[in-house]
Amino acid sequence: MAVYTDVAADELGRFLADYDIGELLAYKGIAEGVENSNFLVHTSRGYFILTLYERRVAERDLPFFLALMEHLARAGITCPQPVKNRAGAMLGRLAGRPAAIVTFLDGMWIRRPTAAHCAALGEALARLHLAGADFAMRRENALSVAGWRQLYAACGERADQVQRDLKAVLAAELDTLEREWPRGLPQGVIHADLFPDNVFFLGDRLSGLIDFYFACTDTLVYDVAVCLNAWCFEQDHAYNVTKGRALLTSYAKTRPLSPPEWEKLPLLARGAALRFLLTRLVDWLDVPAGALVRPKDPIEYLRKLRFHQKVKSANDYGVTAP
Amino acid sequence: MAVYTDVAADELGRFLADYDIGELLAYKGIAEGVENSNFLVHTSRGYFILTLYERRVAERDLPFFLALMEHLARAGITCPQPVKNRAGAMLGRLAGRPAAIVTFLDGMWIRRPTAAHCAALGEALARLHLAGADFAMRRENALSVAGWRQLYAACGERADQVQRDLKAVLAAELDTLEREWPRGLPQGVIHADLFPDNVFFLGDRLSGLIDFYFACTDTLVYDVAVCLNAWCFEQDHAYNVTKGRALLTSYAKTRPLSPPEWEKLPLLARGAALRFLLTRLVDWLDVPAGALVRPKDPIEYLRKLRFHQKVKSANDYGVTAP
Numbered sequence: 001m002a003v004y005t006d007v008a009a010d011e012l013g014r015f016l017a018d019y020d021i022g023e024l025l026a027y028k029g030i031a032e033g034v035e036n037s038n039f040l041v042h043t044s045r046g047y048f049i050l051t052l053y054e055r056r057v058a059e060r061d062l063p064f065f066l067a068l069m070e071h072l073a074r075a076g077i078t079c080p081q082p083v084k085n086r087a088g089a090m091l092g093r094l095a096g097r098p099a100a101i102v103t104f105l106d107g108m109w110i111r112r113p114t115a116a117h118c119a120a121l122g123e124a125l126a127r128l129h130l131a132g133a134d135f136a137m138r139r140e141n142a143l144s145v146a147g148w149r150q151l152y153a154a155c156g157e158r159a160d161q162v163q164r165d166l167k168a169v170l171a172a173e174l175d176t177l178e179r180e181w182p183r184g185l186p187q188g189v190i191h192a193d194l195f196p197d198n199v200f201f202l203g204d205r206l207s208g209l210i211d212f213y214f215a216c217t218d219t220l221v222y223d224v225a226v227c228l229n230a231w232c233f234e235q236d237h238a239y240n241v242t243k244g245r246a247l248l249t250s251y252a253k254t255r256p257l258s259p260p261e262w263e264k265l266p267l268l269a270r271g272a273a274l275r276f277l278l279t280r281l282v283d284w285l286d287v288p289a290g291a292l293v294r295p296k297d298p299i300e301y302l303r304k305l306r307f308h309q310k311v312k313s314a315n316d317y318g319v320t321a322p
Numbered sequence: 323m324a325v326y327t328d329v330a331a332d333e334l335g336r337f338l339a340d341y342d343i344g345e346l347l348a349y350k351g352i353a354e355g356v357e358n359s360n361f362l363v364h365t366s367r368g369y370f371i372l373t374l375y376e377r378r379v380a381e382r383d384l385p386f387f388l389a390l391m392e393h394l395a396r397a398g399i400t401c402p403q404p405v406k407n408r409a410g411a412m413l414g415r416l417a418g419r420p421a422a423i424v425t426f427l428d429g430m431w432i433r434r435p436t437a438a439h440c441a442a443l444g445e446a447l448a449r450l451h452l453a454g455a456d457f458a459m460r461r462e463n464a465l466s467v468a469g470w471r472q473l474y475a476a477c478g479e480r481a482d483q484v485q486r487d488l489k490a491v492l493a494a495e496l497d498t499l500e501r502e503w504p505r506g507l508p509q510g511v512i513h514a515d516l517f518p519d520n521v522f523f524l525g526d527r528l529s530g531l532i533d534f535y536f537a538c539t540d541t542l543v544y545d546v547a548v549c550l551n552a553w554c555f556e557q558d559h560a561y562n563v564t565k566g567r568a569l570l571t572s573y574a575k576t577r578p579l580s581p582p583e584w585e586k587l588p589l590l591a592r593g594a595a596l597r598f599l600l601t602r603l604v605d606w607l608d609v610p611a612g613a614l615v616r617p618k619d620p621i622e623y624l625r626k627l628r629f630h631q632k633v634k635s636a637n638d639y640g641v642t643a644p
Contacts, residue, residue: 009432009523026426026430026522030350030352030362031351040352047369108349112330
């Protein structure tokens with residue numbers, strides 16, 4: 001929740017002169033996004049979002065993200081649409097950083113999603129996967145199973161500072177997942193970070209998806225597993241079977257899951273839990289004492305991991321899998 | 323630069339139902355304002371700013387600030403206008419905090435003001451003082467000379483940690499200012515914090531003033547002294563006589579300064595420098611080690627104080643005072 005880079009008005013005015021979006025009238029830094037600096041920009045043509053990409057986003061990946069948003073928007077998915085400059089480019093440079101202008105999307109994210117929200121999410125996620133099927137570019141998922149060993153190396157030794165025996169739990173889980181991770185399931189474009197703050201609603205209607213900066217090419221049902229973790233557990237970390245059923249049923253209605261996908265869902269959910277447990281743990285251990293920004297709690301994801309370890313089949317999530 | 327209080331969409335929707343400003347479509351936390359939480363709110367009727375007042379702003383002062391903005395806007399000063407709810411109130415409660423909706427103001431603040439910007443500021447400040455003349459409410463300036471002894475008590479002992487002999491400099495200056503502070507100069511509504519980030523421009527035209535949350539009833543020319551410090555020194559803390567002349571000449575053209583006001587300007591400029599030196603010092607010493615938010619440098623204001631201590635008369639600021 002921060003703006004890392006300040007932009008001066010004259011600098012932004014010169015940047016916008018390359019675009020056909022009217023005259024700059026106002027801009028405000030937005031307290032959203034932990035990876036990039038975002039500004040709401042008002043011009044004589046309307047409202048836009050300006051993103052400056054900070055060091056945590058690799059510049060070589062930006063063409064993938066921007067082309068994907070353009071592709072999805074054309075396919076009818078409501079997401080921010082990159083605005084091209086007069087030279088036809090979606091990516092420019094501002095304040096020494098790669099920068100892009102995207103359309104402003106109405107809608108609000110839901111702090112406490114209901115089962116109805118989970119159902120709407122399930123359908124939107126399936127539509128996203130279908131719309132991504134003919135997207136030509138590829139991007140490996142740096143934060144899938146092949147990347148976890150490296151994350152573990154960065155935090156494993158200090159993990160027990162956060163919770164007793166956490167290092168052993170991580171090591172054992174990592175061994176299991178590396179051994180059993182499924183390779184043959186349907187692949188495609190996944191969002192990979194579709195938490196509630198990246199999904200906008202207007203009333204009960206899902207109005208848009210944002211923040212495609214973890215999107216990549218990976219196992220589609222792994223994206224479902226990420227959402228199951230992010231949307232279907234309560235504040236006390238208990239799994240909510242009604243929400244899980246709503247999400248999974250709704251997803252499968254739009255994009256039916258094959259028997260192998262259902263079968264591997266519990267293992268993928270363990271993987272999705274371990275991925276966020278590891279990245280949160282790294283951030284948690286990285287923060288200087290006394291810092292004002294408190295990172296997200298890794299232990300929330302340890303609890304989710306333990307739940308999935310006990311799951312015997314997708315039926316335990318509240319659905320009757322074929 | 324932060325949002326201290328999160329607001330849920332349903333909560334904000336209920337709050338806005340008391341206003342006649344249409345249906346909530348979107349809202350974003352703004353990374354601006356160090357005292358309060360600000361959100362840009364999009365409704366079917368347009369764009370607004372929602373402010374949640376945090377603990378550093380006294381709730382009993384809010385009616386003064388809001389009534390002042392309404393008064394000034396009516397008098398032709400472009401500033402945020404409080405929006406009344408259906409009950410006619412400008413102040414409500416949201417997320418456990420006092421909250422107000424004000425109109426969204428176009429314009430951008432200037433990171434490196436020129437002499438032309440300083441001239442525009444001078445005129446706007448004089449117009450603000452004239453427009454405030456018939457404002458009926460009063461608010462004491464808690465951060466004027468009567469309040470500095472208390473600030474000194476909070477930071478004096480540790481001042482030498484920041485710069486050698488700073489405690490002695492502060493003590494001597496405080497003695498001088500308490501003894502010589504002028505009492506009989508023209509009083510009225512002052513902004514008291516009109517730094518560049520509180521003044522909006524569209525091109526070279528000054529388009530609005532914001533952030534009236536230090537406004538109070540005090541010596542008018544003290545407000546000029548605050549601006550002289552905030553606008554007319556360079557990055558290397560050298561006084562820029564061209565900018566100072568532009569500000570003062572332009573101010574005096576709209577609201578002529580009396581001979582006693584000119585005479586006391588150097589002393590008031592010392593006071594204005596000490597006020598920001600003390601508050602910045604308190605904030606500087608208050609911040610925990612390793613914090614991500616770096617407070618503003620107090621030493622900048624020590625340099626300004628030293629400059630004003632050497633000034634013999636207002637002529638040294640670049641004007642020929644009567």
